[in-house]
Amino acid sequence: xLTFPAPVSAGKFGVDAYLRFGPGTYTMWAGPSQGTFDGTIxxxxxxxxxxxxxxxxxxxYVDSADxxxxxxxxxxxxPGMSDLEKLQAVYDWVAGNVVFDSDAYFAGVSRLVPASxxxxxxxxxxxxxxxxxxxxxxxxxxQVRVVYGQxxxxxxxxxxxxxxxLVGDKWISLDATFGAGYVDxxxxxxEVTRSYFNLASGTHLVTATTLH
Numbered sequence: 001x002l003t004f005p006a007p008v009s010a011g012k013f014g015v016d017a018y019l020r021f022g023p024g025t026y027t028m029w030a031g032p033s034q035g036t037f038d039g040t041i042x043x044x045x046x047x048x049x050x051x052x053x054x055x056x057x058x059x060x061y062v063d064s065a066d067x068x069x070x071x072x073x074x075x076x077x078x079p080g081m082s083d084l085e086k087l088q089a090v091y092d093w094v095a096g097n098v099v100f101d102s103d104a105y106f107a108g109v110s111r112l113v114p115a116s117x118x119x120x121x122x123x124x125x126x127x128x129x130x131x132x133x134x135x136x137x138x139x140x141x142x143q144v145r146v147v148y149g150q151x152x153x154x155x156x157x158x159x160x161x162x163x164x165x166l167v168g169d170k171w172i173s174l175d176a177t178f179g180a181g182y183v184d185x186x187x188x189x190x191e192v193t194r195s196y197f198n199l200a201s202g203t204h205l206v207t208a209t210t211l212h
Contacts (some may be wrong), residue, residue: 005060014063018057023047052110054211055143055166061131062146062212066116073136083142086168087174090136091197095179098132099123101187126161129177131212133163142166149207151175154182162196162204173199 007013017028030041060067076089101123104111111128115135120126130146137144143166151160162175175196181189 001058005084015060017061018053019053020057020059021052022166023050024078024124027028046064055127055145056138056141056170059212060132061112061114061137063114064135066114066135066158066198068116068119069135069193070139072119072144073139076136083140087137087141087142087165087195089177091132091179093194094129094133094136094176096190096192097122098180099190100154100180100183101125101128101184102188105183106186126177129180130161130163133167133174133176134212136161137165138206146174146210146212147206147208148210151178151203152180160204164206164209173204175199175204183187 003016013030024047025046028043028045029037031037063069072093073090073157076093077086081089098118099122101157103109105125113124113128113131115131118124118132119135124132127146134144134146145164146161147164148158148161149160151162152158153160160175160177161176162173162177164171164173177194180190180198183189
């Protein structure tokens with residue numbers, strides 16, 4: 001199940017929902033809680049297109065159709081670049097320009113905000129880094145997903161989010177959060193590295209592949 005936040009104004013709301021999972025019948029409902037359906041608004045939509053675009057089309061939080069995401073992604077690329085080179089450019093920019101929000105991390109604050117907001121604020125924890133990487137890469141036509149699991153950070157095992165991208169016929173892993181630097185005590189230290197681009201198998205352990 002996918003959730004799309006839809007702010008209500010004067011009793012009305014609107015939201016773009018992409019039918020990302022290929023052909024078939026989709027059930028949609030709206031209500032005040034993402035976990036409870038009260039039966040008030042419910043309808044079905046039939047998707048006749050054959051393509052499965054779950055890791056290419058925009059979503060509520062990987063909002064790759066947002067104009068600001070597309071502009072920034074296009075600024076990073078040049079004609080003739082391969083998908084791998086484009087992905088490296090996205091990784092380098094996110095790692096070098098987004099600040100890890102150590103205050104939110106240690107306070108246990110968990111936000112769920114779209115990539116376009118992360119781009120504006122240029123601050124976040126691992127999930128925000130992953131949303132922004134996925135959105136910018138999808139804007140460039142590269143299939144990218146957000147994954148969750150276990151990762152080793154300076155000797156400690158942590159719950160973490162990062163990305164997997166389809167390059168050619170192979171999914172590769174990249175972690176712009178760890179690539180941005182590290183936390184010393186409670187302070188973020190910028191130390192950009194490509195060591196976390198195209199991670200060796202087993203470096204991070206995926207426990208969940210999300211539908212973001």
